[in-house]
Amino acid sequence: RLFSSQRDLPGHDVPSFAFAFDIDGVLLHVAKPIPGASETLRFLNEHHIPFILLTNGGGKHESERVRDLSEKLGVPLTTDNFVQSHTPFRELVDGPDGLRDKTILVTGGDADKCRAIAEGYGFRNVVTPADILVAEPAVFPFDPLLESVYASTSRPLPHPVYRPSALSSSTSASSTSLTIDAIFVFNDPRDWAVDIQIITDLLLSSGGRLGTYSTRNGDASLPNCGWQQDGQPPLYFSNGDLLWSTGYHLPRFGQGAFQAAVAGVWRRLTGGHELIRRVLGKPSTETYRFAERVLAAHRHEVLRRLGKGAHRPGTLSAVYMVGDNPESDIAGANSYRSEVGTHWRSVLVRTGVWSADRAPEETLKDQFKPSVVVNDVREAVRWALEKEG
Template sequence: MMGARTPMQMARLLRRDGYGALSRRALQTAAVPTARAPDFAFAFDIDGVLLRSSDPLPRAHETLSYLQSQRIPFILLTNGGGKHESERVADLSSKLNVPIDTSMLVQSHTPFADMEDLKNQNVMVVGGKEDDCRAVAEAYGFKTVVTPGDILVAYPEIWPFSQQLLPYYKTFTRPLPAPIDPTSPLTSLRIDAVFVYNDPRDWGLDAQIIKDVLLSDRGILGTRSLKNGNTELANRGYQQDGQPTLYFSNPDLLWAAKYHLPRLGQGGFREALEGIWSAITGGEAYGVKLQKVIMGKPHQPTYEFAERRLILHRQFLLDRHDSSLGHLKRVYMVGDNPASDIAGGNNYKSQYGTDWSSILVQTGVYMKGTKPSPQPRKIVGDVWDAVAWAIAQEQWTS
């Protein structure tokens, strides 16, 4: 049997094989054959765990290299996004100096790729740099994708406070698939779903357009539903007239960027939009709530999607064990944000009976010395310490 390779030997081998999509040859030649198939795996957050903004954190490379040398499965489970998975893994592979495959990455908007029933409809995608998120949605198979910038360029009067940004928007926006003409609802632009794919850049414009869509008649821009404010209807008639579903991909209020203090994320935009909605409709004082679907950590649907992805990756990685592979008993969720990573790991109920164990690192949102809420099973310094602790718990030997 081959001896276990050191992290340095692994790094040389991985450099030789390149840092693009994970190849079967790289796995078979780099990994150490072991008699025991690992019945545990890892799910790593990215920002604040492996990277700080775009810079690799110390020991992130060594950690992932070690896991790959041992054929211990892991996926990257992030509330980030804004790029297609193939682009993101190429970037991560280069920065972390470790080969990563798209099958190992779940971004906040990755589950949107499974929404087949909406792919032939008109959808509006919000957030991200320029129209990168439109490109992601189209790569997922959505045929007609509109952005708030498209609407602003076609009808500048719709939001007068972004006029100075029109030259910028004109560099990447597209003509609308239909005009906004409330006098002709059958031919006017109708939005069938609204997706917030990534952190919005132009909060005012995005909030205005989303509000218009949610107050419209059946998602037809430029119209106003006659049911709004009807006290005899559920939710006082708001969002009760065929308006599109509003999807948020990421609930994070804060995230760890290069600045030394946490920055507002997509969750901050959602809170602002909910405040606007409450002011317009009367809010909870009148029994009105903004109806929406929130994906991402810590929500159950995202963890269900991630667990299925991890199980498939484990089967591919350990296929030499065939029927003796056995059940995946435990997943260690390693993150820096108690409100998303730790809450999700603690609360997730696996349909496969897998135990999810949360580990909090001190390299991101969590401030050392404070009491996290909720409490993780373990607090450690960094991602290397997290894996070392988990390995000890599993009594894994190289």
């Protein structure tokens, strides 16, 4: 049995608290359930205690990933309470600066799959590095390592890449050459060199027109010495994790390592300027705010199904974020300030990327220190239930 006695169950039949679970290192390890994970989720489902799965992973559409997870964990899960690193990108489709009909560059582990996800979110014009390489191979002067992959996944570009010889003036370049309005890193790219080259080209361009070079770059009389001050596309990373827990016995590089590489090259190119970018995913405030909204909607749905929503929907008093990464899960929960007054607490487990040998608890900086350290997800939930009991 998961919990020793009925006493351990929350006293109220409509709990005002909820859980947010990280996936890699908390529920799964290399695609296998971590002991206790399945029964913990089953227990929460049975007792109508709301939870959300909040992962910095991605690369699959939410519905596909939820299907996989339900199968692996043997627990029915839904997309209603599931947030991946790139899920909040959805919110950039519509609204005053919506990108639905703009042209965006998408990259990731399998950029073509990431394109399909982006299209599923509603973006209509999605370009990948493969499209650019196939249309304009000179963009990358080395033999592309994954040429066959690029060729097989590329699509024709909506406009050609600008070339001074092919187009007579910069005026014609603006209307007839490929212009990228935003750049999205959906998950961990594999071919860093190609992606860094193309992203950097766009950040140096005039107005996102690939193949142009802004005359403002390096102009000391302009803010930020002119870098990224000429209508270049905003650059979004879906998560900042430097490391994550995999099948190897030591943590491996995540998307944050790719981001550091882009920022490092940018610093060298610009004489020390910081790369302007937005990083979503945990620990960003945007992602916690988004997760809180998803969790609140999910909780209302749970209450409605129980026939209690109409009487006492209320707001959540507490969310327990259970994670394995102090710099991501824990830092995010610690720093997030809810606009509706929900108190986020952080619970660190020993089943993932964090190791007490490499980074003893007492040496963790304040922002990375959890409310409590426990062995695994089952103990995390037990600890929270005792607190709430």
